[in-house]
Amino acid sequence: MDWAQILTFVFLTRVLASGLQLATPLIFTAMGETIAERAGILNVGLEGIMLLSGLAGFSAAISTQSLWAGVAAGILVGALLGLLFAFMVVTLRSDQIVTGLAFLIGCTGGAMYLYNLQFHGRCLQQIRPFQIIAIPGLSKIPFLGPVFFEHNILTYIMLLLVPISAWILYNTRFGLRLNAVGEQPAAADTMGVKVRFTRYVCIIIGCALAGLGGAYFPLADLGCYANTMVGGRGFIALALVVFGRWNPFLALAGGVLFGVIDALQIRLQFLGAPLPPQFLIMMPYVLTILVLFIGRGRKAPSALTQPYSRE
Amino acid sequence: MNSWGTKIVDWLGRLPNFLVTIVSALLAFGVGAIMIAISGISPWVAYKELVISAVGSEYALTETLVKMIPLLLAGLGMALAFRGKLFNIGAEGQIYMGALGAGAIGLFCGPISPWLGIALIMLAGFICGGIWAGIAGVLKERFGFNEIIVTLMMNYIAIGITSYLVGGPWRDPMATEPFTAKFAEGARLPVIWSGSTLHAGLIIGLVATLILWWVIRQTVYGYQLTVTGLNDEAARYGGVKTGSLIVLTMFISGGLAGLAGVSEVAGIQHRILEGFSPGYGYTAIAIAFLGRLHPIGVLLAAFFFAALVVGAEGMQIVTGVPVTIVLLIEGLVLLFVIGSDFLRKRGMRRQE
Numbered sequence: 001m002d003w004a005q006i007l008t009f010v011f012l013t014r015v016l017a018s019g020l021q022l023a024t025p026l027i028f029t030a031m032g033e034t035i036a037e038r039a040g041i042l043n044v045g046l047e048g049i050m051l052l053s054g055l056a057g058f059s060a061a062i063s064t065q066s067l068w069a070g071v072a073a074g075i076l077v078g079a080l081l082g083l084l085f086a087f088m089v090v091t092l093r094s095d096q097i098v099t100g101l102a103f104l105i106g107c108t109g110g111a112m113y114l115y116n117l118q119f120h121g122r123c124l125q126q127i128r129p130f131q132i133i134a135i136p137g138l139s140k141i142p143f144l145g146p147v148f149f150e151h152n153i154l155t156y157i158m159l160l161l162v163p164i165s166a167w168i169l170y171n172t173r174f175g176l177r178l179n180a181v182g183e184q185p186a187a188a189d190t191m192g193v194k195v196r197f198t199r200y201v202c203i204i205i206g207c208a209l210a211g212l213g214g215a216y217f218p219l220a221d222l223g224c225y226a227n228t229m230v231g232g233r234g235f236i237a238l239a240l241v242v243f244g245r246w247n248p249f250l251a252l253a254g255g256v257l258f259g260v261i262d263a264l265q266i267r268l269q270f271l272g273a274p275l276p277p278q279f280l281i282m283m284p285y286v287l288t289i290l291v292l293f294i295g296r297g298r299k300a301p302s303a304l305t306q307p308y309s310r311e
Numbered sequence: 312m313n314s315w316g317t318k319i320v321d322w323l324g325r326l327p328n329f330l331v332t333i334v335s336a337l338l339a340f341g342v343g344a345i346m347i348a349i350s351g352i353s354p355w356v357a358y359k360e361l362v363i364s365a366v367g368s369e370y371a372l373t374e375t376l377v378k379m380i381p382l383l384l385a386g387l388g389m390a391l392a393f394r395g396k397l398f399n400i401g402a403e404g405q406i407y408m409g410a411l412g413a414g415a416i417g418l419f420c421g422p423i424s425p426w427l428g429i430a431l432i433m434l435a436g437f438i439c440g441g442i443w444a445g446i447a448g449v450l451k452e453r454f455g456f457n458e459i460i461v462t463l464m465m466n467y468i469a470i471g472i473t474s475y476l477v478g479g480p481w482r483d484p485m486a487t488e489p490f491t492a493k494f495a496e497g498a499r500l501p502v503i504w505s506g507s508t509l510h511a512g513l514i515i516g517l518v519a520t521l522i523l524w525w526v527i528r529q530t531v532y533g534y535q536l537t538v539t540g541l542n543d544e545a546a547r548y549g550g551v552k553t554g555s556l557i558v559l560t561m562f563i564s565g566g567l568a569g570l571a572g573v574s575e576v577a578g579i580q581h582r583i584l585e586g587f588s589p590g591y592g593y594t595a596i597a598i599a600f601l602g603r604l605h606p607i608g609v610l611l612a613a614f615f616f617a618a619l620v621v622g623a624e625g626m627q628i629v630t631g632v633p634v635t636i637v638l639l640i641e642g643l644v645l646l647f648v649i650g651s652d653f654l655r656k657r658g659m660r661r662q663e
Contacts, residue, residue, distance in 0.1 A: 044398075044400075088646070094649045101596055102600075102642050103642070105597055105645065106642015106645070109639035110642070116633030116635055232467055236464075239464075242457065279471065281467075285465075296454045
């Protein structure tokens with residue numbers, strides 16, 4: 001490997017741009033989980049929900065030949081799984097972690113089973129994923145143009161979604177209510193906030209966004225479904241929420257950091273870095289443990305994982 | 312609630328735990344049957360094939376027991392951690408690290424006498440798996456890291472290390488696929504049922520079950536762990552050093568999962584293959600909960616899931632139902648068990 005190949009402007013631009021794209025599914029999921037955790041719900045089953053929604057998105061896109069139908073299917077399946085999760089942890093007051101683990105195993109198994117059934121476990125049909133749209137004018141700006149304005153449509157949606165969720169969380173009545181539900185559910189209840197309803201809504205939003213994150217892999221990246229495509233990103237998203245201190249903008253920053261490291265390791269493999277590829281592949285996972293150091297000591301929402309009942 | 316609903320809830324509240332678990336399993340199989348029917352195959356035929364392939368002959372039964380060994384050992388490890396509300400979900404990585412520990416002995420210690428060899432591979436595997444989980448325990452204790460995230464990330468790291476060693480420095484030079492050379496004769500677990508592949512790992516698993524049962528029921532440590540799991544603040548107030556308890560529990564939990572890795576590589580192939588565990592570590596999580604975190608319960612649940620895995624392979628060959636349905640059924644059993652707990656709690660409250 002030649003260091004001159006790496007320390008160039010073009011290389012840096014490419015790594016940052018593809019880092020933002022690789023970060024997109026992570027950030028969708030982390031954004032949804034930020035909303036859910038602020039309402040007091042920890043969902044450790046996101047990984048499985050992403051995989052099953054990803055399969056739904058791929059399958060819908062194949063059968064309708066429409067990528068947007070795939071996006072809708074991913075979101076819908078995510079939302080339905082969210083409804084079931086909400087029923088378990090809000091109505092039945094089941095342990096959130098145990099329920100999340102059941103979702104992890106059940107959804108992963110469900111996705112693998114249905115993939116075998118429908119596609120015989122092989123991706124023979126490809127779809128043409130969302131293409132890069134260069135925004136006229138803006139993409140011509142040196143450096144910033146290729147990094148921020150040459151992406152597929154889902155990455156642009158992600159970039160818009162972050163400020164929107166921050167606005168909802170900090171400036172709307174709903175956002176303030178969901179914070180109250182996550183911090184002091186009993187007090188919120190006294191003030192007339194519908195605690196259970198709010199949690200239902202937040203869980204469904206969270207899982208729908210995880211569904212969108214899962215659908216990103218086949219629809220905007222691979223053009224195909226693979227059992228390994230999510231590869232722990234559901235859990236990395238959980239770490240991002242902690243790293244981001246339950247703040248959407250910081251979660252975005254963390255997500256981009258991951259994406260860039262991921263993009264970097266992929267490129268280094270390609271260039272034949274003097275490191276075994278296994279160690280390069282490990283980098284995002286090692287980084288996840290390291291970023292927890294940065295988020296440590298920050299207070300999680302007080303009522304996180306606490307079921308609520310009036311008794 | 313109408314009178315029928317009340318009656319059902321009352322009835323559920325009076326059922327013993329294991330019956331609820333069995334009802335939950337039956338419900339999960341019911342949903343599984345619908346999923347099989349979707350694929351156009353008769354669930355009746357498929358399930359019959361599953362049972363025959365799992366326990367229908369001496370061969371089937373020994374195969375099921377062989378599959379049960381790693382699931383039992385890793386399941387025991389997870390059950391111990393979960394008892395203390397430590398969500399170690401990294402059994403998969405700990406299995407791989409345990410296998411590497413065994414490999415370090417079996418590949419590099421030259422000829423070795425069987426008793427010493429078996430003792431050493433078990434010790435090395437236990438320590439490697441234990442350290443792997445212990446790291447997450449230390450990070451939780453010192454910095455409050457969420458052990459769910461850490462243990463899961465460490466799965467990917469352990470699998471990466473294994474794949475590097477098996478494909479590089481430890482690779483058998485004669486091999487066409489990435490795997491190591493065979494372990495020294497003395498560092499293998501002997502077959503204990505002639506004419507089958509059933510190996511001495513079964514004895515390790517059963518002994519571990521009994522020891523863990525004794526530890527949980529009879530020792531101060533077991534009592535402290537259970538109390539901490541129920542209410543850690545009360546435990547601290549009562550004088551339990553929860554910090555060292557966390558690290559020790561994670562170490563033992565990972566060590567047991569490490570033994571699962573040892574038994575898998577030293578009992579069956581006698582070498583480490585890249586990706587030798589088909590997700591045993593994840594199934595172990597389901598097994599721990601299905602066994603109600605009780606060692607005997609874990610033993611029964613491990614047998615049940617092993618039979619499911621072996622049976623599903625037979626079912627796939629004969630009827631074409633994909634073997635991955637097992638994971639789906641596992642998740643469903645868990646969901647039904649968790650859901651039924653709620654009904655039971657209500658039922659018990661009504662009776663009070």
